[in-house]
Amino acid sequence: MIKTFKRHIERLDRQYLWHPFTQMKDWTEESPVIITGGRGSFLKDITGKWYIDGVSSLWVTVHGHCRKEIDDAIKEQVDKISHSTLLGLTHPPAAILAEKLVKIVGANGRLPLRLSKVFYSDNGSTAVEVALKMAFQYWRQKGVKGKETFLSLDNAYHGDTLGAVSVGGIDVFHQIFSPLLFKAYRAPSPYCYRCKLGKKYPSCRLRCLQEMEKVMWKHHREIAALIIEPLVQGAGGMITAPEGYLKGARKLCSKYNILMIADEVATGFGRTGKMFACEHEGVSPDILCLAKGITGGYLPLAATLATDEIYGAFLGEFKELKTFFHGHTYTGNQLACAAALAGLGIFKKEKTLKNMQRKIGLLGNELDKIRKFTHVGDVRQRGFMVGIELVKDKKTKEPYPLEDKMGWKVCHRAGEKGVLIRPLGNVIVLMPPLSISAGELKSLARITARAVQEVAG
Template identity: 55%
Template sequence: MNEIEAKDKQYVWHPFTQMQEWVAQPQMVIEAAEGIKLIDSEGHQYYDGVSSLWVNIHGHRHPKIDQAIVDQLGKVAHTTMLGLVNVPATQLAEELMAVVPKGLTKLFYSDDGSTAVEIAIKMAYQYWQLKGKSKKQKFVTLANAYHGDTVGTVSVGGIDLFHRIFSSLLFESIQAPCPSCYHCQLSSDPEQCGMLCIDQVEKILAEHHEEIAAMIVEPLVQAAAGMLTQPKGYLKKLRELTAKYNVLFLVDEVATGFGRTGKMFACDHEDVSPDFMMVAKGITGGYLPLAATFMTDEIYNAFLGDYTQQRTFFHGHSYTGNPLCCAAGLANLEIFREEQVIESLQEKIAAATTKLTAFKQLKHVGEVRQQGLMIGIELAENPEKKIPFSWNMAVGAKVCKKTREYGLIIRPIGSVVVFMPPLISTVVEIEHMIDIIYRSIQDVTETKQDQYDDEEVAAVLI
């Protein structure tokens, strides 16, 4: 054990990690990175197949983002936005408005995805109070939803494993069925499943719209639920229903934004313009923590008034609009333009789709879900009968541990192997990473399933 690993185990509490098992096992120490590779303390290189938890877009140490941060350091690293304006935050706001869905005209900066969603929840609630609709206090969310880990965002979440323990702290929300066919109890046909779920949403809105402030969704893909994908047209229909019943529509693009689905934003696939859109993760290319909550003029204008009217949105963060983060964000958008990132994705997505067809041959792969370069491979004891592996077998974690032996770092969500490479990855690199995942699944589920003890996979469990 090297000195850094020892001190980590002495002092640090890691997220989504059982620390008793973490401390008991050897852990990888990352010291450097180059492009889409991470480099450990022993000099070994690994593909960053999870984009450092879905944030890295253009690879590590991209010279344009590096230089933008260095240049900004020569001016000012941070200044508050309470009563002051800073240059990078203003410039980034202008450039973001050029790429977000039409109708979104203002933004509120924060620090990460949870805070961006928390802001939207509070704004949506206060909006209706200011409009004289005081009964509109509830939120509709989807089963299996994940919108962050703060109390407000957990209140609109739907992943029992993450959220159950905090139930007594949460405000009430109304849960609609998620339209994922693999786990759906309504139908196994994607089109029919989508329509049945839409019917359920309309029933909720029709019966309760006078007390519903907003509906919040992850568009196209419920990422933390295991890359659960939604049928075509589902998102657009939700937008139509929320407009029909005078309910605000909140779209959480924290995971799906900045090219992950094949377009700049998931909303772009169905020409959807929400009332709120939240982004984080890829907004700085994965370099620094920054988030933004976008809203329409209708929302913004409702908060305007004389100081004495107290219509202000009383919310803020110390590092709101941090100049260093915003400088990275500006460089990120410049790379999207200059390197034609979105345009180049189509070949990569097609190559991944082709490669993934071979996974049907693996006897323990239940479903392969893909939207752009967001990919989830569901493992099952008996895929035909949809019988899952038991939780204590930790099969997803064992596969991810195995991929490290072949030079690829990824993380599972339960029995779902998640693959979300940096968008800069080449076709050859994507194909190589998928080959590693295929081989690892085969090794663990077909030939070496009992190779690892449960404690040995603690480092990659989620």
């Protein structure tokens, strides 16, 4: 019975589905893992096999799967209403969540933030589109001419819509679309393991920031905002910025009258060990993008937070057309907001951030063992964001060629052993739910280590 159903789903998948970021030729030659259930840190496939969800279902699951509190909040909301628009109407979950987000962002001196207004959308890319358009229109309405482009980093990833791709810096994903994109300036990525400037931290004294300053000095009249993934460039390969880099970037933005957009779509909601990555360096962006973990990994929701200063520039008489003409159909969906409120409740109730500190240390100890492997060039960790960079030659740092599909092979092997993870090229990513137990975390690291050893040697 199960076998027949499995074959049926496989056939439907092969015949009708087109998967994201997937070479479908390869996909149709493999037997896919079909997920039918989940509990805590685990996912269950159609045959009843359980796996550790090592990447939190693409970096979103925060408190584990099937959390009663979130399940109940959604069910309760379903019985009232599932969706009504925020265009011309409002509703309790959106308003209550907006207050919570503003407070949580500024709580306990967390960020010296002036972020006071919440603009909802439904995914990370739209949160970024909103931020870019907001920054652009802000300068127009302030009467500052010429600030019509952006500054972003090499290896940056801000989503897949064209605005987000325009400020992206991963050539494999983005190069092909270049004729469709607007112009943006780039600064070097703080990728210490492969420093393009040939420097070493800390003796470099953050030379990459000096390069950023050069671009700002030359083009600040054209640059509306710097968009940056604070502390960790996620999709670029879990590239962790050295201490002081983020704070330095903030200082440069202020010096050159450039807004700072912090894209915390991946780093937000505890991923780096604090609620928001900006907190680590006491940095206050002008615009903050949130998504992914905002609903605990249940439903699509995003929020772009702006300062009073930015919001104020959009106020005016109706006929002045200073309105922010942007919005998505499911903006601030009621179910998603209810899930987000329940997720925030769990942070408080379970002291998630406090409890994860010990686990961050434990994960670090496990990673130290992997660091020694012959084909592991670099291991980067910031909280529960981990990148294990595989190399063909540890001495020369020569990467494995694309066609070796090394990252993919390691993840495939880990899957056979009961751990679901996904690579970013030659980088193996670990991003477990924050609620993972110490024992599960050890298993995740050890099984990954074994998969690396078996595949790469």
